Amino acid sequence: MRRESAGRPSEARDRLLGTATRLFYTEGIRSVGIDRIVAEAQVTRATLYRHFPGKEDLVLAYLDEVDRATRAQVDDVVARGLPPADTVRALGESIAQGIGSPGFRGCAFLNAAAEYSDPDDPVHKAVIAHRRWFLDTVTELLARIREAPAEPAARHFVMLRDGAMAAGCLFDPELICETFLRGVDGLVRAHAAPDH
Template sequence: MRQEPAGRPSEARSRLLATATRIFYTEGIHSVGIDRIVAEAHVTRATLYRHFSSKEDLVLAYLAEVDQATRAQVDDAVTRRLAATDTVRALGESIAQGIRSPGFRGCAFLNAAAEYPDPDHPVHKAVLAHRQWFLDTVTELLARVGEAPAEPAARHFVMLRDGAMAAGCLFDPELICETFLRGVDGLLDAHAAAGSVRPA
């Protein structure tokens, strides 16, 4: 990915990335060409290629933006300094809030993986890196809940999240979020019961 000079990104780069993010998420990546992005961002092709060496470079920048937003979402839940179980619930509530938001179209990373199935492709690798970070983060949170091994419960949480995000753009999001949050509560109860509970 092409590196920006130190300091604030240029207005043109920010506009290009915001435009690409909006269109890639709502319409898909392969269906959107460079000419469409250039036209809607009101820049020239030369300007785009000055900031991004290729469409793939722009796609990776888009996923990096989504990754940063997700990390901020998780950090917000963690920095509230709640009890361990309440931190996991706060993360679940944050995910549910995203599903309920206008224009929700599922998980940007799962959508990208569907369009880039080759495990050696840089976009697919970016998806896997994000998902590994998320799994590791949830594992660390659940390790504070009880003595039982945390990774199986964390994988369960990620599967609940994936299912809710897939269903949330197909069915009534309120119903999906209610089901998801009940699932998180059940997961926490089962994980705590599987081992002695540690102090938060």
């Protein structure tokens, strides 16, 4: 929980979380130790432990920040008020922009899942909760296009996204994004088409 003084977030907490977010995303969670985070955030260990009782708490806070950013990204797309099919396409474009951005290193949640594979681990559970929300959200968006069962198409969208995010940090992101967006457009068209 965020500690506050006089109604404002703690600057030390924000520095810790910002530093951890940068390091966890660029170098991996398990490879970054608490001492490095403390040193780069320029705080004491006592300050770290006042805000985050252990590294796991810091990792969960990092994933929570990424989750909030992803939800805001989706909310921004939905708030445009586009027709349903264009909303799904715009979500794809928003994802593609992220893949093409400097410093892109893949999906933070897939990266975390690779490091925390135990289904009972709280970090793994946070990954699964985020992915469930994303699948449910895409399912709801696709259901607005047509009342046909939308979850199979939503799973396809999520798989396209996962593949683009994995490939986007390995290969030419422009080509990957172009391929991803063509896939999203084809998926939207197929889902919108009435059954024969």
